[in-house]
Amino acid sequence: MPRASLSLAPALDRIAADIDRALDALLVVPDDPRAPLFQAMRHAAIGGGKRLRPLLVCATCELFNIDRAAALRVAVAIECMHVYSLIHDDLPAMDDDDMRRGKPTVHKQFGEATAILAGDALHALAFAVLADERTHPDPFVRADLTLELGRASGPDGMAGGQMMDLAAESTSFDLAGVTRLQQLKTGALIAFCVEAGAIMGRVAPDGRTGLRGYARDIGLAYQIADDLLDAEGSAAAAGKKVGKDAAAGKATFVSLLGAERARAQAALLVEQAIAHLRPFGPEADLLRAIARYTVERDH
Amino acid sequence: MPRASLSLAPALDRIAADIDRALDALLVVPDDPRAPLFQAMRHAAIGGGKRLRPLLVCATCELFNIDRAAALRVAVAIECMHVYSLIHDDLPAMDDDDMRRGKPTVHKQFGEATAILAGDALHALAFAVLADERTHPDPFVRADLTLELGRASGPDGMAGGQMMDLAAESTSFDLAGVTRLQQLKTGALIAFCVEAGAIMGRVAPDGRTGLRGYARDIGLAYQIADDLLDAEGSAAAAGKKVGKDAAAGKATFVSLLGAERARAQAALLVEQAIAHLRPFGPEADLLRAIARYTVERDH
Numbered sequence: 001m002p003r004a005s006l007s008l009a010p011a012l013d014r015i016a017a018d019i020d021r022a023l024d025a026l027l028v029v030p031d032d033p034r035a036p037l038f039q040a041m042r043h044a045a046i047g048g049g050k051r052l053r054p055l056l057v058c059a060t061c062e063l064f065n066i067d068r069a070a071a072l073r074v075a076v077a078i079e080c081m082h083v084y085s086l087i088h089d090d091l092p093a094m095d096d097d098d099m100r101r102g103k104p105t106v107h108k109q110f111g112e113a114t115a116i117l118a119g120d121a122l123h124a125l126a127f128a129v130l131a132d133e134r135t136h137p138d139p140f141v142r143a144d145l146t147l148e149l150g151r152a153s154g155p156d157g158m159a160g161g162q163m164m165d166l167a168a169e170s171t172s173f174d175l176a177g178v179t180r181l182q183q184l185k186t187g188a189l190i191a192f193c194v195e196a197g198a199i200m201g202r203v204a205p206d207g208r209t210g211l212r213g214y215a216r217d218i219g220l221a222y223q224i225a226d227d228l229l230d231a232e233g234s235a236a237a238a239g240k241k242v243g244k245d246a247a248a249g250k251a252t253f254v255s256l257l258g259a260e261r262a263r264a265q266a267a268l269l270v271e272q273a274i275a276h277l278r279p280f281g282p283e284a285d286l287l288r289a290i291a292r293y294t295v296e297r298d299h
Numbered sequence: 300m301p302r303a304s305l306s307l308a309p310a311l312d313r314i315a316a317d318i319d320r321a322l323d324a325l326l327v328v329p330d331d332p333r334a335p336l337f338q339a340m341r342h343a344a345i346g347g348g349k350r351l352r353p354l355l356v357c358a359t360c361e362l363f364n365i366d367r368a369a370a371l372r373v374a375v376a377i378e379c380m381h382v383y384s385l386i387h388d389d390l391p392a393m394d395d396d397d398m399r400r401g402k403p404t405v406h407k408q409f410g411e412a413t414a415i416l417a418g419d420a421l422h423a424l425a426f427a428v429l430a431d432e433r434t435h436p437d438p439f440v441r442a443d444l445t446l447e448l449g450r451a452s453g454p455d456g457m458a459g460g461q462m463m464d465l466a467a468e469s470t471s472f473d474l475a476g477v478t479r480l481q482q483l484k485t486g487a488l489i490a491f492c493v494e495a496g497a498i499m500g501r502v503a504p505d506g507r508t509g510l511r512g513y514a515r516d517i518g519l520a521y522q523i524a525d526d527l528l529d530a531e532g533s534a535a536a537a538g539k540k541v542g543k544d545a546a547a548g549k550a551t552f553v554s555l556l557g558a559e560r561a562r563a564q565a566a567l568l569v570e571q572a573i574a575h576l577r578p579f580g581p582e583a584d585l586l587r588a589i590a591r592y593t594v595e596r597d598h
Contacts, residue, residue: 033466033476034459041454088419093411112392113465116415120387120422121458127426128449131442140438143430146445150427155340159420160333166412167332177332 008289015055015075020046022076026129040110040118045083048101048239050297052222052290053078053193059286060197060211070136074145074196077129081149082189084122085158087115094166095244102239123153136200144199152188161185168250175256179220187219210276214287217273222294224266227252228259229299237299266295307588314354314374319345321375325428339409339417344382347400347538349596351521351589352377352492358585359496359510369435373444373495376428380448381488383421384457386414393461394543401538422452435499443498451491460484467549474555478519486518509575513586516572521593523565526551527558528598536598565594 023046029038054075061071090097090105092112097105107115129135130145151157161184164177173181194215198208230242231254245252253262273291277284322345328337353374360370389396389404391411396404406414428434429444450456460483463476472480493514497507529541530553544551552561572590576583 032479033463033470034454036466037454037459037462088415091415093415113390114462116387116390116392117458117462117465119419120452120461121454123419123422124449124453124456124458126449127445128453131430131446131449133442138438139442143432143438143441143445146426146442147430150423150425150430153419154423154427155333155336155420157423159416159423160336162419163333163336163413163416164331166416167335171332180331 008286008293011055011059011286011289012051015058016049016051018072019051019054019076019079022072023079026076026125036110036114037117037121040106040114041083041122043103043109044087044100044106044118045080045122048103049079049083050299051079052293053082053190056190056193056215056287056290057196059290060194061200062286063280063283064197064201064203066197066200070200071197073129073132073135074200075193077126077135077145077149078189078193078196080122080126080129081153081158084119084126085153085162085189087119087122089162091115094162097241099235099240126153138202141199141202145196148192148195148199152192157184157188158186161188165250169248173251175253178251178253178256182220182223183216186223187216190219190222191215210279214273214276214291217269217276218291218294221266221269221273221291224253224262224269225295225297227254228262228266230254231259233299239299263295270295307585307592310354310358310585310588311350314357315348315350317371318350318353318375318378321371322378325375325424335409335413336416336420339405339413340421342402342408343386343399343405343417344379344421347402348378348382349598350378351592352381352489355489355492355514355586355589356495358589359493360499361585362579362582363496363500363502365496365499369499370496372428372431372434373499376425376434376444376448377488377492377495379421379428380425380452380457383418383425384452384461384488386418386421388461390414393465396540398534398539425452437501440498440501444495447491447494447498451487456483456487457485460487464549468547472550474552477550477552477555481519481522482515485522486515489518489521490514509578513572513575513590516568516575517590517593520565520568520572520590523552523561523568524594524596526553527561527565529553530558532598538598562594569594 027038027042029035057075057078058071086100087106089095090100091107098108099105106118126149127146130149131142136142153159161181164181165185191212194211195208198211229238230245233242235242257265270291274288277287326337326341328334356374356377357370385399386405388394389399390406397407398404405417425448426445429448430441435441452458460480463480464484490511493510497510528537529544532541534541556564569590573587576586
């Protein structure tokens with residue numbers, strides 16, 4: 001096991017436990033006909049996933065000495081947003097996946113209608129958690145967080161990227177096209193994780209350039225690693241079906257560059273991401289370790 | 300045509316034109332593979348609907364002398380939210396409807412995957428529009444609007460109500476159950492329209508009680524009228540299929556009370572709603588006319 005992943009393990013374990021605990025408290029199953037909705041939300045959100053996005057939020061908040069409880073609320077909001085996108089992406093009309101995080105997908109377990117609603121409910125909840133004054137006492141921070149999350153998940157973010165992904169089955173994207181697709185589909189929310197830390201730390205927009213560069217680079221590196229795992233990995237390790245992109249004839253970083261050049265490109269992006277953190281001292285070591293982890297993980 | 304509807308006609312025409320213009324500017328189709336997503340959003344959002352929710356926002360804002368441009372931004376956000384819920388409710392896995400606002404539903408016209416994404420994108424956009432500083436200069440107002448919209452659309456609002464609606468096909472709700480279902484499914488967003496005006500007017504929460512009562516009463520009256528139209532109206536006037544609730548064996552206000560008592564109950568709710576506006580003078584006449592319109596409309 002590589003050194004960087006080893007040093008990240010305790011932080012990943014800690015954030016996973018913190019996020020599960022927070023989601024357990026947030027998603028209490030009511031004793032009324034909405035119970036299946038909450039059960040479906042819990043099934044998708046609790047007890048699975050790498051919690052990389054929450055870790056990114058907390059790691060960036062550490063740079064600015066933000067209280068961990070506040071950072072965790074933002075992290076929970078982002079995880080709700082991420083999980084909603086997974087539920088909808090897995091639907092029969094979309095990627096039609098049966099397994100996610102080693103469990104049946106929500107529509108397999110609870111039916112399609114409940115899955116659509118569980119996604120919708122988590123989507124709304126993400127904003128409600130962010131805009132709550134328990135997240136930050138300064139309303140400017142809360143409004144700014146909400147605005148940026150809305151952008152990251154809307155037609156110029158995740159939803160737009162997923163639309164490009166659907167188009168990828170019938171259009172052959174070049175490298176610029178695949179890069180743009182991934183920047184919208186996964187990059188925008190990863191960038192928001194880091195941006196959120198800077199917003200909480202009241203860093204002015206022009207002081208966030210380095211962190212933005214870091215986020216952009218690890219977002220792409222993460223996606224290239226995903227493409228490599230999809231092409232070479234095992235379903236058992238991934239907790240979901242692999243080899244799907246090739247089967248669907250979709251252009252990916254691996255199909256366009258070949259595995260070797262894709263791997264080299266990902267490594268370059270990681271070095272570039274770490275270089276963006278030069279202004280920071282050891283307080284950014286967790287962010288550096290996360291950058292390395294994006295390409296060294298096995299799932 | 301009843302007098303109240305007559306006096307409301309110019310206001311309805313004006314808000315319809317304003318909302319269409321704002322959505323046209325907001326949803327510019329990009330010259331990239333996301334074009335079908337934006338076309339689907341435009342198909343669903345522009346050129347249709349009564350625009351009752353936007354009118355409610357603007358009418359409440361008039362009470363507090365809020366600039367119409369600001370009120371319209373909130374109104375657009377709420378209409379995005381409403382249209383998203385219609386797109387998802389119409390999906391094959393949900394109500395499986397072919398027609399909406401006199402046009403094919405989004406999934407009929409653009410396919411199911413694009414319909415899911417168009418709903419998701421409008422959902423996110425609603426929050427991004429609200430949290431933008433062009434909506435209100437005070438970040439506290441923006442954060443408060445976002446929080447309340449998140450609550451109105453989440454598991455304790457629209458998404459929870461739609462889940463109860465799905466359960467209604469296999470559970471027989473009594474009057475309290477149907478009332479609760481409708482308060483979540485449609486009442487929460489209607490209440491937010493009025494609440495948003497009060498938030499924009501910086502009315503403290505305990506000063507909003509009367510407006511909240513008004514919103515609750517017209518929300519229920521509106522739903523009873525919907526049930527009556529579904530039981531007795533024509534698809535041509537409604538722009539969508541009617542008679543569905545009876546066919547699905549769902550309990551409604553009409554099935555539980557009978558048409559005559561349901562009509563009397565709706566009329567009572569309208570009088571009650573208008574009574575809540577007693578503290579206001581002629582500046583609340585538009586809200587009074589809207590209350591009457593909820594039960595007098597023919598679609």
